[in-house]
Amino acid sequence: MLAATESQAAPDVPTRAGENFLEIRQPDGSYKPIFVKGMSLSAALPGKHPSEFPHDEQLFRDWLKKLADMNCNVIRLYTILPPEVYRALRYHNTTYPDQIIYLIQGCWVTPPTDPDYDFWGQKFNDEVELNSRHAVDLVYGNANFDDRPGWTGGRYDADVSPWLLAWLWGREWEPDDIERFHELTNRREYKGRYISAIDKQPIDCWLAKMCDYAVSYEMDQYNKQHPITYSSWPVTDPMEHVSESKLSVNSAENEGRVDIFSSDTIQMTVKDFTVSPDFKAGVYASYHIYPYWPDFFDNEVEYSLCKDRFGISNYYGYLTHLKEHYGTMPLLVAEYGLPNGPMPAHKQKQGLHHGGHSEEEVIDGMERLTYDIWDSGCAGAIVFAWIDEWFKKTWIWADFYDPWDDRRLWYNQYDPEENYGMIALLPGEGAPNNTLSGNDAEWEDVSILPGDSVAVADNAPVITSVKAMHDEGWFHLRIRLDNFDDWDFNKTELSIGYDVLDRLGGNFAWPGPLKFLSDSGLETVVQIKSGQAYMYQTETWRFWRPFNDEVSKSISLGEAKPHYLQMEENRWSWFEPWVETNIYRLGRDGTFFPSQSFKLNPLPRGTLIEGQPRYTQQAIWNSDPDSKVVEIRMPWILLGFVGPHQRRVLQSDIDEPSKNSSVVTDGIGVGLAMSSARGDALAVWPGMDVYDAEDPNSILSSQFDGWNRILTSKSGIYTWDEWGVEDIRYHGRIKPIYYAMRDLFGSIEQVRPLWKDGPQRQPVPDGTEMPETPPLAEPLKIDHAAILRQQN
Known part of the structure; x- marks a missing residue:
């Protein structure tokens, strides 16, 4: 634990977790809420591992300008990116002061792989704390460290702290990792300098320690505070979902075809943190929320009866339930998206599948999801993702790739995980090799x-x-x-x-x-x-x-x-x-x-x-x-x-x-x-x-x-x-979803959100039967311009 400096001045708090939203301090000292319209800045180009980033400042300058033109006001970085990213961000914000892009900086955490999977293990915590220090220092342009396996490095000399909105530590936490950890220890208390967890489950205590370390380090080194949280997802949300079995019930002819992934065994919430009054920036909640999984999104009766402004919406039902739990604490949807491609890997009742969409169908689905996030009172919406990434894989194909790590070297059109981007990255140098158009020149x-x-x-x-x-x-x-x-x-x-x-x-x-x-x-x-x-x-x-x-x-x-x-x-x-x-x-x-x-x-x-x-x-x-x-x-x-x-x-x-x-x-x-x-x-x-x-x-x-x-x-x-x-040839193409999200992000705040008319959760009495799911009609068409006209 870092010791406080006795003569430390009052902390500088440029941003904080306010009521429902993150807030940015204004020149007069007041705080103004910001609805996050963000982008996950994916950066693994074709052929590259997720930790192999391009060292090309001009590329990142171009990307940031495109993001600003898309009306994004935040980029989210999952982990430490190369120095060129931060130089590009500083260049952008000083060159285009009317298109400021704020930063939510993350620090990736790979769960412990020691024989006992102990989150309290010394070696594991030393690694987490080292990466935490690096992540904080680089934002202030005050870091110089070497590359390590899985981690980029370099000389970080661009101070982007004036545009730091918040910290977001960790990753999606797997229930199995947490259950193994809970079998090891019954430690139920962590008393930190700014963040504590008292009489809570062991994972809550360790997460409090992780966040407290980062907050304390920023205070000791820079005397500043920014809101912090850890990454989460519905699999570890704080609610019970009766439609989700906690036991494996599937089998296949005495074989091992068992659904071993339990989606409702662990409940975690940042509300379990005890926050010191000295940490004025506060904490917020952050979740990756996609419409098609876990299955309880579709299988809970309450969600299947909930209506958004367009009709029945299981996604909106879940959002309003989660938002009710967090009350006025800011709840950020730090990942959401829909991939295009010919085949869905997972189906959803309203047709918001994990894939199986044309690029045009993605537009209407993403517009609906964004409205649901806005209407439910969430603190913001961060789109996944900026570019298509070939290294990603979905569960349907994951076991077949061989060599498994080489999937990054080729493009699988039928893997939805490779097709989330606003920018398509596809085989063919400069253009497709075969446009299926009868063009003789492509074949000469x-x-x-x-x-x-x-x-x-x-x-x-x-x-x-x-x-x-x-x-x-x-x-x-x-x-x-x-x-x-x-x-x-x-x-x-x-x-x-x-x-x-x-x-x-x-x-x-x-x-x-x-x-x-x-x-x-x-x-x-x-x-x-x-x-x-x-x-x-x-x-x-x-x-x-x-x-x-x-x-x-x-x-x-x-x-x-x-x-x-x-x-x-x-x-x-x-x-x-x-x-x-x-x-x-x-x-x-x-x-x-x-x-x-x-x-x-x-x-x-x-x-x-x-x-x-x-x-x-x-x-x-x-x-x-x-x-x-x-x-x-x-x-x-x-x-x-x-x-x-x-x-x-x-x-x-x-x-x-x-x-x-x-x-x-x-x-x-x-x-x-x-x-x-x-x-x-x-x-x-x-x-x-x-x-x-x-x-x-x-x-x-x-x-x-x-x-x-x-x-x-x-x-x-x-x-x-x-x-x-070195042999891979590919080209980029901006997808139609980029332009649709540009228009939506540019004007959604003109639409009165439904949450302002009162709580949006629509609970149902016990014993209510599941409604029949009607056959999917034509994909819902959303007329954003008409909604705007109605506001006037």
Whole structure:
């Protein structure tokens, strides 16, 4: 503990935690509340770890100016960033005094990993206190320390303390870490100089110590005070949620598919702190609050009946409940956001899913969330995040990436965690490599794959050429067709077969109704028909498999282990992949909440050229009659690649079948078939013969004798060299959400918030039944301009 200086002058308190809001001292000595309109300044560029930041002051100057133009008044830094960030902030605020950006500075805390997971451990606390001192000193431009693993460093000479709004220490605390800590100790008291926790649970006492140390250090070194808190999230909120079981109740055929993450076992609140009158800056509460998780957001009856200004809103129900707990203490929503992308990882009742949104749908969802934060009386809204980050992962895919730490080297369009940014960072130097627009110039330097079009019927379409290329996000094909005019594929079908591993593995029979074989085993086939594209995968190429769950009495998904392509079980079957977004849950009162799922088909159609018909950034394929081509970009993960930079595809570890691993493939083979809607063959590529079951080299049974066989092997194997971080090429693009949030942040304070008309929580009597959830209609359209007009 730091000792107070006896002759210490009265502290300087530039900002404080006031009533409902953080407050900034004005020139006349009064304090003015600020509604935080903030941005989480994510800074991990493609290929980089989250602790590998760019040392580019001009880049950060440009970003800060864009943030100011977006009407952000605060940036939140989770941890210590490079000196260039703070120099850029000082430059911005001195250059643009009418666009001041305040700072909420964080200090990341990795939970203790000692054998006993002790938060009181000396080594662990020494590390936390060292980082705390660094974080405080650098804000005052008074730090010089070296890089360490996981931590940046340098000479911090830019004093940004005039714009420091608050401290925000720590991270989202995992319940398991806290439960292990509580098993070690029953220490229930910490008496600090400014912040104490008396007769509280051990984690509260340690958090009080962490915050008290930082406050004391700032006072001793600089005689200043700023509000402080620790980071939190709904998983450790102070309320009880009866819909959340504290016991693991899920199982799968005696396997380990158990929901081990308990979302209602730990209750923490900064209100448990005892704050000394000498700490005049005070404390506030801070939470990361997304609409789609934990599940109790959707499963609590009270939240499912709550209405915001637009209708039923479970998110608003939770916010008002949490705000009621904190009363007039400022409650900052320090993270919220919605990612774009084709697939949701978790569903939400009002359609505010974890992914599965077009970039345009994100706008309406974010506007609604921002209004809910404003209307519930929260102290501010900090958007997550500024840029897309490739290193992030969602739970659906996290166990499959291999090497796990190399996921930062490639882009997974189907991982929502990679798509939160106001700025998209996507493969392609300066622009997309393939805009799915029929642009010949994008393909002029790409070689044609070997192969010939073979007519199987009279007046058949001609598969003139097939080109292939790849980048960090997709495997691209361009298929040129002649003697063909059915570009919406209403009367014809185009089937594209991918052989990604082991010529003898996979499925040799194409999906129905085609009665064709392939001379090389296929793992994935895309069929374009009736204006849509459908993906089929062989049964031996599953990421997950369905099973009859004995608890839920329904079909659920479990991870398919082992992942062996050579498995013979159901080898000749094809399936349309789907994911289980929400596993079922059993509440403490016995209420059963069924699972939810999402089908990956149909694959999105469109072009990446804004203004063209079918424009969407989610697009996977498109056809262009002018150029006479079909173009498709298959995301690596949908082809089974879990480390495309090394040509790695999913396989189980031979020695440990329950462990995910991968093997290196030599590349990708391609075969094509065109047929009528009934499945009658019209043309194939790259070659064809007739299968002879009597041939000594034949491996298939006599039931396939006489079938036409597409010679997929004639296309050769498309292969590529391993790429590393220095090989990555990407481009940035400002998403539409940036401009929508600019307009909303610029004027939301003109709207009278609902909380000013009285408490917004809408509790319900015990025993109230859960209302039926209506089917999702069209995404809610929010007319912010109309709301503003109503104010006048």
